[in-house]
Amino acid sequence: MSIYDQAQSRQALIVWMYSNKKVKQLQKYGFVYYVSRKMKYAIVYTDIEEANHIQKNLEKLHFVRRVDVSPRQAMAMDYATAFDAYAADLMAKKDSDDKDRLNERYA
Structure with missing residues (x-):
């Protein structure tokens, strides 16, 4: 049984940064899905259970401006x-x- 057989619930966090130099550090907090070099933000996917904890940890980093939770989970699909x-x-x-x-x- 692989990890893809299980239904994965994940949450997207939008990380706004002052600088793009430290983007590689975001990989230890989750899967970095997209990085916008021009607008200086990244989309990081994490487990939904750990999203609040990871959001607080990301906000403590000195290169992070703010962290937003993606509203996609609440939207009707x-x-x-x-x-x-x-x-x-x-x-x-x-x-x-x-x-x-x-x-x-x-x-």
């Missing part, structure tokens, strides 16, 4: 139901607009 809800809202709005036009015409 089921787009089929989101589309159905959006379509229902559009139809309800269209029906109410049609009723308003009829009331204006025959009033």
Whole structure:
């Protein structure tokens, strides 16, 4: 059984830095997924259970400006139901607009 068979829950931390020189140090805190040299930030994936502890440790580093938790975990990824809800809202709005036009015409 490999580690890929298990469902891994991980959290992305966005690490804003003063300088890109010490990016290699971030590897001991998790998987460095992306580094933007121009905007001076990195995306680091960690285990979700350790995310708060690692965030506090990262904020203590002298080259780190701030650490943000990625909002992706809280976002709904089921787009089929989101589309159905959006379509229902559009139809309800269209029906109410049609009723308003009829009331204006025959009033």
